[in-house]
Amino acid sequence: MDTQTAAEHLKNGDLVVFPTETVYGIGALASDDAAVRRIFEVKGRPQQNPLILHIADRSQLDVLVREIPESAQKLMDAFWPVPLTICFDKSNQVSDLVTAGLPTVCVRNPDHPIVHDILKEVVEAVAAPSANLSGKPSTTRFQDAKRQLEDKGVFFMEGGETTIGLQSTVVDCTGEQVRILRPGFVSQSQLEECLCEQVHIENQPDIVTSPGQLLEHYAPQGELTVLMGAREKRREWLQQQDLTETLLGLVGDVSDVKDTQSVQLSEEDDLQTYASHLYGFLNSCDVKGMKKIILELPSYTDHDLFPALLNRLEKASRGNVLKLHQY
Ligand code: TXA
Ligand code: MG
Numbered sequence: 001m002d003t004q005t006a007a008e009h010l011k012n013g014d015l016v017v018f019p020t021e022t023v024y025g026i027g028a029l030a031s032d033d034a035a036v037r038r039i040f041e042v043k044g045r046p047q048q049n050p051l052i053l054h055i056a057d058r059s060q061l062d063v064l065v066r067e068i069p070e071s072a073q074k075l076m077d078a079f080w081p082v083p084l085t086i087c088f089d090k091s092n093q094v095s096d097l098v099t100a101g102l103p104t105v106c107v108r109n110p111d112h113p114i115v116h117d118i119l120k121e122v123v124e125a126v127a128a129p130s131a132n133l134s135g136k137p138s139t140t141r142f143q144d145a146k147r148q149l150e151d152k153g154v155f156f157m158e159g160g161e162t163t164i165g166l167q168s169t170v171v172d173c174t175g176e177q178v179r180i181l182r183p184g185f186v187s188q189s190q191l192e193e194c195l196c197e198q199v200h201i202e203n204q205p206d207i208v209t210s211p212g213q214l215l216e217h218y219a220p221q222g223e224l225t226v227l228m229g230a231r232e233k234r235r236e237w238l239q240q241q242d243l244t245e246t247l248l249g250l251v252g253d254v255s256d257v258k259d260t261q262s263v264q265l266s267e268e269d270d271l272q273t274y275a276s277h278l279y280g281f282l283n284s285c286d287v288k289g290m291k292k293i294i295l296e297l298p299s300y301t302d303h304d305l306f307p308a309l310l311n312r313l314e315k316a317s318r319g320n321v322l323k324l325h326q327y
């Protein structure tokens with residue numbers, strides 16, 4: 001399928017799975033209530049979890065929002081199309097189905113040639129959550145998106161592996177202070193540097209301000225344990241375990257781990273590579289039907305991507321993160 005055909009499908013009210021620079025998305029024409037409703041059905045997504053709007057160009061923003069606060073303007077100037085999703089007060093052009101009844105709408109301008117071409121062709125905003133079943137790991141490889149969503153009557157636009165692998169950072173610019181609703185590729189310190197003010201991270205957002213924080217889990221079927229700490233501590237711990245029928249996701253030198261099924265996600269200090277492989281790893285655990293999974297986190301906790309990775313892995317493991325410390 002080419003981008004023009006994908007755009008036609010969207011304009012006809014069909015759903016299309018497409019790559020973005022972060023993860024695959026499943027899109028619907030935002031102004032088509034029936035199509036938007038189908039996104040929730042196909043994903044099994046709770047109705048109260050709002051969708052992000054995707055636009056090709058900043059000129060499309062004006063009809064979607066009531067106003068553009070100064071902070072949002074600064075962030076767009078500095079970052080777009082880097083994956084930063086901004087929450088605005090919505091205009092009455094945006095359907096309540098998209099925003100799950102909230103008075104705000106989240107908008108992003110993705111940086112990927114395929115989705116960019118599709119959005120340009122569609123002209124209108126496209127509502128698109130991540131292309132996975134609700135609660136399951138997001139998808140960074142075409143085959144994973146296809147496996148999770150096949151037989152749902154949606155169209156697929158192939159686009160190889162996504163590069164970033166972590167969803168966009170979601171920031172709320174509607175209040176006095178800018179708040180991070182979901183940590184992601186753009187870090188707290190990058191945002192603070194741009195705005196010259198403190199940016200608050202919402203740790204325990206309530207269901208009304210950010211439903212997704214409570215509902216999304218990125219979780220594989222098997223029991224996932226995440227190991228956090230210095231490499232020696234992690235390997236000491238691993239040596240004491242019975243690892244039969246366990247899949248290991250390792251970081252850094254793997255020569256001291258013997259006779260086990262394992263995958264190396266990245267080097268110890270390469271969190272970008274780790275992020276880009278994370279959802280592929282979690283999806284392959286489901287493909288292999290693994291019942292037990294142990295996954296190392298890189299020990300480089302000062303890295304900009306660390307908070308977002310820890311956030312995803314706390315959810316994916318249902319809080320099962322072992323902190324073995326001594327960095
Ligand atoms: O990188 C991304 O953002 C990917 C790609 C496909 O663009 N999209 C994505 O969408 O991750 P989704 O639906 O999986 O996550 C969107 C998050 C959810 O946690 C949702 O609750 C939150 O954004 N959200 C959307 N609209 C909101 C609003 N008006 N207020 C607060 N949170 C909102
Ligand atoms: Mg999602």
